[in-house]
Amino acid sequence: MKNHENSIILENVSCARGNRTVINNVSLKITSGKNFIIKGQNGSGKSTFLRMLAGFQKNVNGKILFNGESIFTNQQEYQNNIFYLSENNPIKNTFSCYENLFFWAEIEGMENNIQEALKFQKLENLKNLPAKFLSMGQKRRLNLSRLAITQKKIWLLDEPVNGLDEESILRLCELIKKHLANKGIVVIATHVDLNLETDTFYL
Amino acid sequence: MKNHENSIILENVSCARGNRTVINNVSLKITSGKNFIIKGQNGSGKSTFLRMLAGFQKNVNGKILFNGESIFTNQQEYQNNIFYLSENNPIKNTFSCYENLFFWAEIEGMENNIQEALKFQKLENLKNLPAKFLSMGQKRRLNLSRLAITQKKIWLLDEPVNGLDEESILRLCELIKKHLANKGIVVIATHVDLNLETDTFYL
Amino acid sequence: MFKIFLSIVKRDLKLSYKQGNTSLNIVIYFFLSVSLFPLGVGPETELLSKIGPGIVWVSALFSSVLSLDKIFQADFEDGSLEIFNLTAIPLEFLVLAKALAYWLTSGLLLVILCPIFGLILSMSSKSILYLTITMLLGTPTLILVGSIGASLTVGLKRGSMLISLLILPLYIPILIFGVSAIDASINDVSAKPQLLLLGSLLCFSLVLSPIASAAGLRINME
């Protein structure tokens, strides 16, 4: 499965938040192997867009098709393909970096790759530090290091490089390229220009 | 007082976090009227540096002088000069934007300027929306809008433009320039390049 | 599936240990709370043994429910819940796992300790036996029922007031059956009906509350 073409197609999709339609009649195609970046002003609906793709939004009109099938027909199965990185970091302050990562790895059944994941974001030295002592960027990097573990096909990354230093951004870009080479899907919402070959969509 | 020269001078300042010395023997001068930017990798101590200037860090060695006087001798008085923008947003989710801002304004005795502050970050339309419905960038902007109200001389901004769109960044830069023109002090920790004339310090 | 279930339980136990909601603390809280009542009511042993079951039960309620309303809060706020949603296990299992971990660190301990408190409150050995049994059946139910309320109020949308108004009174039947089972045993009436009711309440809530809580979480997650 991993090296097959995958695609997400949106047809006339609208999505409301509260009583405002945030995403209005969007049609587009997201293909595997190519990075897809969403840009737009604050509050234009980038995060909403990603949440919609992850199946978290309820008030969705129109069709969203993953490999030809609506994502809502087999939602649980579809959602198993998704790696979603939200604006927050799902990190427990009292757990060390290692423990935090270990738990998420366990949930995915990938406990063996943790060392590698820590190395990917240069967190080996901080391995045993409780996460509450991490700086903001370090926390984000700990969250991002889940990417090095996951086997999921669709990566939805909401402002992944927020607060990261340049070096970390480069490392992230490398990983994304690798995933794309494996025919994965990557959708990123960001304000920062990344050095990636992209389809860009303006909300 | 407002239009006088102000300066912060650090002499051989060190500061520790946990059992690690994060800031090591730093000597520098921050002058009013010129933007001062701190750069460095994640975890290099930028936030610690700002917290130290705000008087929040305890394990500080060396001298920190504001207008020639150590900031620790009259700490309460010195701290009254400080506007500190942390990495978090001190926003109550159940309060509307207006209510959030109103409270901080009241604390500073500046309730009359709220409309202006909301306008500054284009939040007029969201005025009555509970803050939990704001997008990440909008929250940051709400926090930043406190800048338009404050009368404080020293601005310490920790990653102020995190998650902001370009337009908002420009508006912020305008405000900073205005403050500098009034001989204010601005110290910013950030990874993003701002279009400002700066002294830059690498940690 | 079961492995993931276990690892959630393990994580929650570890979290509660690291956050210091350790067994010791709960014991002390319970102990203090039980010992406050005699202070308020006076030291006459006969009176104490009479209201003893009520005291132990109310103290158990307070100490086991103390932080129950926040059981999903942290996972909700930091986005962990969303990640759970993207794994193979259904949310119902997550609820069950979290409730189990919570019970292991609070309810179970109270059950083990309540004979001691029965002695302190001069209860007879028979009513202590019944106290222990009712607590064993009742505390998990308290926690399961409480988790429904916690799931519904996790996002703190408007109207959360109404929800807690609905859920909190659900503790009442558990308390009433628990206390009256012990009373029955004291008066040499069979306590079987009460125990059966408590047992069936437990079974009910074991099935219903994960479903209801998961639904509640989904509502608030949008």
Add this chain to the structure above:
Amino acid sequence: MFKIFLSIVKRDLKLSYKQGNTSLNIVIYFFLSVSLFPLGVGPETELLSKIGPGIVWVSALFSSVLSLDKIFQADFEDGSLEIFNLTAIPLEFLVLAKALAYWLTSGLLLVILCPIFGLILSMSSKSILYLTITMLLGTPTLILVGSIGASLTVGLKRGSMLISLLILPLYIPILIFGVSAIDASINDVSAKPQLLLLGSLLCFSLVLSPIASAAGLRINME
């Protein structure tokens, strides 16, 4: 200065109103706890009225401190506390303002409600009067003392239950004086010494607890 004090109180009242469930939870827990004892004791009114004051007091204590340990938590975590630190008012005033707001949404409510509960527990009108007076004097003290513990544990995710270990013992004098004042009034002895003691405890804690709490907050703020 006073204006800022007021605006903090106002904010906290508004916050607790918007988050809805806190005051209501308190009332419901109070109600649950108080109404359970007639059940354990049986309906003999004489007995009930005897243990009534103790029960109301202990219940009030538990329900009013239920969420007290979180009184500074939100402000600490989102950085509001740091901003307070940069204003002209000392942290001690902030503590006082927050304690006042907390009391208005919890303690005051219990004071207003306790005549009703006194009636439920068949207490005489005289002891209900004294119950109300002692609660009026005692609940603010409870909250002020509790805020010390809350300030000490605010930064520690670990050890949030520790507050009970630290602070509950300190509630006991308040409880004892409160109950014994009512007992004295029932036995037609003057309750003046107890009331005076309660009053002086209140005065003490009004002065000491803001200082101690502010010191605790400063420790945890680093």
Add this chain to the structure above:
Amino acid sequence: MLENRLDIRNYMKKLHKLANPGKFYRLSEKILPWSNLLAISLCALGLYLGLFIAPPDYQQGESVRIIYVHVPAATLASFVYAIMAVASAISFIWKNPLGNFIAKSAAPIGAVFTIIAIITGALWGKPTWGTWWIWDARLTSVLILFFLYLGYIAIWQVFEDQNKAAKAAAIIAIVGAINLPIIRFSVDWWNTLHQGASIIRLDGPSIHQDILIPLIFMWLGFLSYLISLLIIRIQSEITLQKIRAIQILISEQK
């Protein structure tokens, strides 16, 4: 534990002033042998007098002899807390670490005295009152004292940063001191089963000489023992701080 190098330098300086060439160490080294000697001899004497010479009580019989352990332990339980509170207050106000060391070292000792008082009291209560335990004000306030000790000890464990722990613990010690007058006067304020004050009274002690004298010996013996223990524990606490400081310095230099 000392958290960082900068602080350690200051700390070492302070410690040196206090400990190494300082007054405390020299003074304590002088006191220690004497307090040891006094503790052993006074207790031996008191026990001999109390158990073999003093007559049994005409009401309570032989069980009255528990008094020779119960009363010293009970009074010292409060006394140690008072020391803790004062030492904490001093070190909190004048930012001197020695007070914290004293308080930290005293807490477990006080907790043990409290436990001894409670256990001996319970043992005594069974024959005289017919019950091990009742919830009256004296007994309960002593139990609270025990919890306060536990809380104080716990707070040192909960904070990672020992400087913070010291301050937090100091606050608790000071605030908890409110319990002391309650213990002392509980027998006057409430009618309880427990004995009223019979030794330290304005109008002189109201118990018989034969019991009073061994009791005083025991009390002084306990006090000497307390002083010995305290000195040893403070010394080891100071040494421990130094070892940790040096360890951190070494690890920083690597």
